[in-house]
Amino acid sequence: MTQPAFAHSAAPAPGKVTICDTTLRDGEQTAGVAFSLSEKCAIALALDAVGVAEVEIGVAAMGHQEIAEMRAIAATLERAAPVVWTRLRRGDIELARQTGVRRLHIAVPTSDAQVSGKLRTDRAWVLEETARLVRHAVGLGFGVSVGAEDASRTELGFLIRLADVAARAGAIRFRIADTLGILNPFAAHRLVCDLTGAVRLPVEFHAHNDFGMATANTLVAASAGAPFLSVTVNGLGERAGNAALEEVAAALEAAGVATGITLNTLPQLSALVATASARPLPAAKPIVGEYVFTHEAGIHVDGLLKDRRVYEAAVIAPDRFGRAHRLVVGKHSGVSGLCHALREAGLPDDPDTARALLPFLRAWANGAKRPAGPADLAQLMQALPPLHHGGGTATGGLA
Template structure:
């Protein structure tokens, strides 16, 4: 018998996560990282497998330049990037950071150009051409970002992208700076640009209406190969697309990201400590309670077969986490019996039946799950007719 032909199944499409926790993430109101915290975040990002790390804004001054240099020296796999305004001074400052990649942010909407810079589109096109050529001549790889792209007409976005491409840029970032896009609008914008622009597209989504992750996923679906994210969704105002959510969703959808998913929980905690922003318990992927179950119907089913309420693409073990069965007001017989058995406490039917109303009162009073010690205490409150030898 002839050997079977080799499999011709296509490889999953690859998208690249470009993290800006150290730049846009630190622009979160009230957040400031020490150098040691920046180093820890950069190392964790590098180990997790992000493609690029936006290391900071050199134009902030000598101290920032020195810190960027330290961060860059410790990055082993990701590409470090320095963020620049559309100014030659910013490029000169970036030159002191020992990087090979710079990013120019170009205001594109009328509100940004006229209101912030007292400039016009001709100026934006001219300066983009000049500075991208200058940076390229100096040996940098350059990406160009359209700031406030979601409030800019598509023809000008195309003109700017083509200007950047002719000058030598390697990528074009569109920023939903005010977070006003929704998923279908994002898909339309990105797919239009993919058809009309020669450069690879990057999306930078803000979360003002809670859609940054969804918009980023739709941008990838429409053809954006580069996804700008921050750990825990840090960023201006309501933040940016969360790295951990985007990575998990992309991988679940069959797109490779290069991210080591079990690294996400520790990465998330590292940034939470450094930012002083505690993680919500229900934070997708990395929150303490996102793989916890209490409702009796769910727990009974999960104890029989895990995938009844846990899809394998978002199962806890995929992220180096463990499932938790929580005991509380909505616990059913199966979950409560399992918890009692695990605590070496009586788990007969009469005991479980008598314990349920006490457990519900406890949950309402304490606003937390019951511990084994709580269960032991509640059992002592049962009348002697319950339990083995009783009813």
């Protein structure tokens, strides 16, 4: 069978990277997460709409129901290429044929711990089996990428040999996975630089977040020459998760690297996955968290009210992500912010009233543990002496 052309087989142009999402595969491997078919299709459709280039849609070896669902998911994609994940087993490849998908990723254990401990074999067998199965899959019409599982604990020389074997057998890409999440940005940069300078295949980088560095590692991998980046929405994934799509895309675009991702649709995608995974987003989650564009501290609110540029950089402006600044009042509010909140609530908003109200607001915030809304401010106003219900003496407060 003639091998078809694959749109994402070659490396992107300089200044551009390709985003490959694995929310429906590695993301669903998060402990306790399970997506229904309707949720999978909705997520796939949203990933397609946001501009993801490839969507890893599942593991064919899970069985016939999974295969049927993968066929349905693939049918929802209009632009993104669906990818089936397989182990280094011929049976997995035969099952992948039943999905109708023409892109295949073969994961190959590469570290000594995995080769001997999981496969109970040696490096020579891994090289031979990789060559055999890649040739077989290519002969069936698949576009094949090969992934080095546990690459971060694998000798560089063996990774180079494996990539060469994969290329000779017809693979279109070589993925390196920091499976245990042990890399730091310095080590990740060095690994990708060393590998991209020695192999003929485009490199894809797949990071895990065990030390909280998956996003940073993914960014430096791109700068070191990896044009394909593997991510998940909200950073879902095994253990501490993977590199987060929304963080990687936003940071790369801020650095002038095109990703093809429509940034202002990221909050909706994130919310969809958070609901489907039953994993609520942390309030301070970068880009998509509820409070990441919310300000309370007096000095920040005063600056933003005067000129947004004081505490806003264009590359991280909320409107780039379909969001807006939200100014709230609480323990650390100053006079300017409280005056603004009182005005928005239709309450007396002169500076003297705000100064008089600040001690009551701070005491209230200690117990409430949340920003004060209009009803809260109205109730707090009732605690003020009549003199301060629209003007009075100053009691002090931050700007």
